[in-house]
Amino acid sequence: MELPRAVADAAHRDSDDAQARVARIAAADTLTPADRYQELFVEVQMSRVFDDGKTFIDCAPLDEPEKILSAYRAQKDHAGFRLADFVAAHFSAETIPEHHYESNPNQSLADHIDTLWDVLTRAPQTHPRKSSLLPLPKPYVVPGGRFGELYYWDSYFTMLGLAESGRPELLRAMADNFAFMIDTYGHVPNGNRTYYLSRSQPPVFALMVELFETHGVHSALHYLPQLHKEYAYWMHGVDDLRPGEAHRSCVRLDDGHVLNRYWDDRDAPREESYREDVMTARQSSRPAHEVYRDLRAGAASGWDFSSRWLDDPRELSSIRTTALLPVDLNSFLCKLERQIARLSAAIHDTSTAQRFDALAAARRQAIDRYLWNDAAGAYFDFDWQRDTRRELLTAATAAPLFVGIAGNEQAQRCGDAMVDRLLAPGGLVTTSVGYGEQWDSPNGWAPLQWMAIHGLRQYGGHVIADDIARRWLHTVAAVYEQESKLVEKYVVVGHAHGGGGGEYPLQDGFGWTNGVTRKLLNQQPRDHAHDARAGRRHRGRRR
Known part of the structure; x- marks a missing residue:
């Protein structure tokens, strides 16, 4: 789809800076730790060298990764080889200072x-x-604790406080980082780690741009190109779907309405919880790759984890995230459609405005039909595979x-x-x-x-x-x-x-x-x- 001229012009603002950022990211390695370290990764995670599976994949290698993997292959069968010692010699783990977040009396x-x-x-x-950190052009705020990277939907709620604390420089930096990730990857990853690239999180960028505009970072119109790109990511493959079919995030229901689900492009154990996912899948009678996909989709939801996604609320292995059409995800996407329509109208792109107004209206109609429970007076998720509304x-x-x-x-x-x-x-x-x-x-x-x-x-x-x-x-x-x-x-x-x-x-x-x-x-x-x-x-x- 060709962007309107005004939108294309906005996309080329600050072009010198954008080119420098693209050059930096082009040199960055997007291999995940599992891809890079292969059997070494599996052995470290399954042996629980670290109590927290996230620790190893966030480590910094002390030598070229290829040399580390080669050394592991050469040494692992030697007498006296200790995996924990090998990891300690070749990786530097991030440390969280004790009492780092405590206040003064x-x-x-x-x-x-x-x-x-x-x-x-x-x-x-x-x-x-x-x-595994994906480089970003500007400073950013992390959640804290074990979460030492930027997270997508967390950041919107964090930004509310930055604005109230009078930190416009950080708000502007965060805005630049999110626009950069969409331009670079076509979506906002779950977080700026290579192992998060295969999924996103609740799409709140349309809400972010309103916050940016309110606090003088940029007008919302400045981000229209990125809003279009994020929408294309979430709606990938929708035009080829027939009723009852699904592709990635999109589901076309039997009556032709389209709603979305959470999704991850990979169907292997999550790298940050590798051992846990393997053990969970072993408890299920379903194929392991289906369980892994649903666990990853649950992580993409931001609700990792909840009985909301489970068939048996006491068994994580019964997770069926990809079978459910969530009320929050579809609400955020309706907001995105409305935002694109509003901004398109502001630049007199009438055809785009009308198209996205119609998309938003259709989604709202589908939300009312499938997610609203009139008897209960509330919104619920919908199980599209079983054609039934959830009760939780x-x-x-x-x-x-x-x-x-x-x-x-x-x-x-x-x-x-x-x-x-x-x-x-x-x-x-x-x-x-x-x-x-x-x-x-x-x-x-x-x-x-x-x-x-x-x-x-x-x-x-x-x-x-x-x-x-x-x-x-x-x-x-x-x-x-x-x-x-x-x-x-x-x-x-x-x-x-x-x-x-x-x-x-x-x-x-x-x-x-x-x-x-x-x-x-x-x-x-x-x-x-x-x-x-x-x-x-x-x-x-x-x-």
Whole structure:
């Protein structure tokens, strides 16, 4: 598809800088650690040289990778060979300083978040050679803990806080990085690691460009070429689909409507969780490659993992992510279609505007038909392979409100359903029922709180939205007073503390918690969370 002239012109702005960036990336190696180290990679991961499977694939090689692999092949059968010693001699592992994210005593919650941005910022100049990190042109903010790279949908919620903290330089750098990844790879990878290139995450770039425009980074129109490219990535192969067929992310339903699913182009174990995925697949009667694909698609959803994707909520091996049409993904894609239509109209590209308006209208109609449950008054995922709507209510039901595609009555009823079935003392639980996965009850996550709060406010539901915000801020503040830090997820049922479940320990930092909390603190200037002080409960004082 040929881009309109005005869009093409925008794509060539700052051409000298863009050419320099392309030259740098052209020299970068996109081989994943599994591709590069082959049987050495498998042996390290299956032998659990490191407790966390992500550690090895994030290591920096101390010599040329080809030489390391050759040395391994030459030495591995020698008497006395120890794999752990070999790895230690040839790789440098990233280390996370202890207490790296803790606040100074008596520091307020807002001040703590403001100081964390520099702690969580990474510079491209520090990228180790031949590691799995994909080079980026500008500094970027990472989530924290084991997550030392840029993540796609995390970053939108992180940016909310950057804007509130008055960090326009970081916001601009992040904008440049996301545009760069779309231009370079045709999509935003899950994160800037080679092993994430085969998948994306919830497509929130259309939301990002609104944030960039609001805070003076660039007009949204500046990013129209990248919006088109991201849309092409998600809709690849759609024109050739017949009813009942699927290709990559796209599914054409029996009535001709098109909705999307999460997808990963690879069907091998995830490199960051290689051993775990192998063991999970062994518990299933399905072909292993199908289980691997669904695990990877679950990671692409950002909800890795949740009973939302499982046939048996207590068995991860029953995961069927690619069989489901998620309400959040399709809401974000409807937002993308509407954004392209709006910006195309702004440059008087009437035909493109009309086409994307029609695409958005068709998607919204399909969402209403397949994902809206009128009896329950909420949105649910749809199992396209079994032609049935899922019954588990999740906080993703707020996504149509968040992007503004719900009807007024739908928004009202959806808000009621969230209050009745998801609202807990500390905020919204992720799912109405919990089965031990980290994206389940009793955990609550910052991005889901924000989607519900902002979505409800757009439809006049200020009382409910403010109540969720107050509960969430209380949770974050309580843990901050106890632990002197912010964490990845929280238990919002009963006594507030850091969340559990998942494949790795609770992580400190934490990008999107910081971003959403900083935004809410600015919106709620009289909330008691402003009075919270780091470590207060350790010192025996309470508010």
